[in-house]
Amino acid sequence: LGVPTQSAARAVTIMKASSTAHIGETNTPALGGTKFRKMETAQGDCSALVAEAASYFDRVISAVS
Numbered sequence: 001l002g003v004p005t006q007s008a009a010r011a012v013t014i015m016k017a018s019s020t021a022h023i024g025e026t027n028t029p030a031l032g033g034t035k036f037r038k039m040e041t042a043q044g045d046c047s048a049l050v051a052e053a054a055s056y057f058d059r060v061i062s063a064v065s
Contacts, residue, residue, distance in 0.1 A: 024050045034054035044050045 020043075023046055029036045 001010060005064055009061050012057055012061050012064065020050050020054050023053055
């Protein structure tokens with residue numbers, strides 16, 4: 001598509017950070033700035049889900065690179 005692989009990998013890395021922050025409830029107004037958005041989620045330990053989602057992003061990054 002004409003997008004350099006380095007740029008595509010960086011974009012996926014940013015998506016990974018954003019997604020894992022939302023899943024793990026580690027997003028804060030200080031980190032999000034004007035784009036901060038709090039979503040209603042079930043309370044509990046989501047560390048396994050964060051790790052699984054992160055591994056999928058890592059697979060995409062390795063496939064792109």
